[in-house]
Amino acid sequence: MRLASETNLTPARSVVRSRLRRKEMVWGYFFIAPVVIGLLIFTIIPIFASLVLSFTSWDGSSQIKFIAFDNFTKLFADNIYLKSLRVTTIYTVVTVPCTIVLSVVIAVLLNRKIRGRDAYRLIFFLPSVTMPVAIAVVWKFMYNGSNGLINYLLSVVGIDGPNWITDERYILMSVMIIAIWGGIGYNMIILLSGLQGIPDSYYEAAAIDGATGWHRFVHITVPLLTPAIFFVMVTSLIGAFQVFDLVFMLTPATNGGGAGGVLQDATRTAVFSIYQNGFTWFKIGYASAQAWVLFVIIFLITMVQMYLQKRWVHYE
Known part of the structure; x- marks a missing residue:
């Protein structure tokens, strides 16, 4: 009887552990989200934007003109x-x-x-x-x-x-x-x-x-x-x-x-x-x-x- 009860509890324990892992993962992403968002907005996006702008002629207000190299x-x-x-x-x-x-x-x-x-x-x-x-x-x-x-x-x-x-x-x-x-x-x-x-x-x-x-x-x-x-x-x-x-x-x-x-x-x-x-x-x-x-x-x-x-x- 004891072995049977332990066998029945094993799937339940695995479900609880998976839920805990998902919660930990969610909270982990929540805590790193400000850093990731800041990195995207202030670093990664400007880097690619500057790469695109390097092939253009633009004074910041007029229309952007593509001039290649x-x-x-x-x-x-x-x-x-x-x-x-x-x-x-x-x-x-x-x-x-x-x-x-x-x-x-x-x-x-x-x-x-x-x-x-x-x-x-x-x-x-x-x-x-x-x-x-x-x-x-x-x-x-x-x-x-x-x-x-x-x-x-x-x-x-x-x-x-x-x-x-x-x-x-x-x-x-x-x-x-x-x-x-x-x-x-x-x-x-x-x-x-x-x-x-x-x-x-x-x-x-x-x-x-x-x-x-x-x-x-x-x-x-x-x-x-x-x-x-x-x-x-x-x-x-x-x-x-x-x-x-x-x-x-x-x-x-x-x-x-x-x-x-x-x-x-x-x-x-x-x-x-x-x-x-x-x-x-x-x-x-x-x-x-x-x-x-x-x-x-x-x-x-x-x-x-x-x-x-x-x-x-x-x-x-």
């Missing part, structure tokens, strides 16, 4: 756009290696047992969680040519500081200094997590064999930290090619001509050029084409990095 062919003859790619490349080539090297050095130093280590980590990480607009405003005050903090400190040692953000010779360098300073904290945290995963026994064995601190760094730290270094390199390159907020805040707002136009030429990055074409000159289709060209460039560079990483790991 004219926007893309026009890009390679546009000196302003080509110069923006050159400025972006210079910015990336300077900021990314400097940020990574400084991040590695600081991460190694803050991985040691020193007094106030947590406070130092917090200080270096604070720029990563601070609004870029706030950072730009503070640095804009510090860069002031007449009463800025930097020029004041330089005057103390007898150096006449330049006009950092009103001289086209120095404004790009000023932006790069802020980018390097602001990018160290995030990379440092990623590298610290990689350093803490390296067993101390490796360093102890190397010290017993007579290896110096430099040799331990080169032959133990760097090889075992390679995955973290490649990760911050990929993310740093993507972020560098998409720089916009610092340039927008530090460069005078003007449609061209005069001192502001010269400064914009010196700091016009690829994304800043997209912003100007799309929201200042209302060339929506042309700006969309620029955005997709930038996407292709970033995608190819990322693929090359992933390939080199695999080759490096295989070599190791």
Whole structure:
């Protein structure tokens, strides 16, 4: 009798379990629905819309006109756009290696047992969680040519500081200094997590064999930290090619001509050029084409990095 009752209850239990699974599934979809809807509305749909608009001529108000690949062919003859790619490349080539090297050095130093280590980590990480607009405003005050903090400190040692953000010779360098300073904290945290995963026994064995601190760094730290270094390199390159907020805040707002136009030429990055074409000159289709060209460039560079990483790991 007992076995028969258990047999009769088994289908009922399976029905209850299936109902519970369906309820869990419904609630799961309910909780992720806002994220999925937001992703569709603000990311996926705009991506495909920009792809369609890149083949059109549209100023945002008039009728959309399909022009096929004219926007893309026009890009390679546009000196302003080509110069923006050159400025972006210079910015990336300077900021990314400097940020990574400084991040590695600081991460190694803050991985040691020193007094106030947590406070130092917090200080270096604070720029990563601070609004870029706030950072730009503070640095804009510090860069002031007449009463800025930097020029004041330089005057103390007898150096006449330049006009950092009103001289086209120095404004790009000023932006790069802020980018390097602001990018160290995030990379440092990623590298610290990689350093803490390296067993101390490796360093102890190397010290017993007579290896110096430099040799331990080169032959133990760097090889075992390679995955973290490649990760911050990929993310740093993507972020560098998409720089916009610092340039927008530090460069005078003007449609061209005069001192502001010269400064914009010196700091016009690829994304800043997209912003100007799309929201200042209302060339929506042309700006969309620029955005997709930038996407292709970033995608190819990322693929090359992933390939080199695999080759490096295989070599190791």
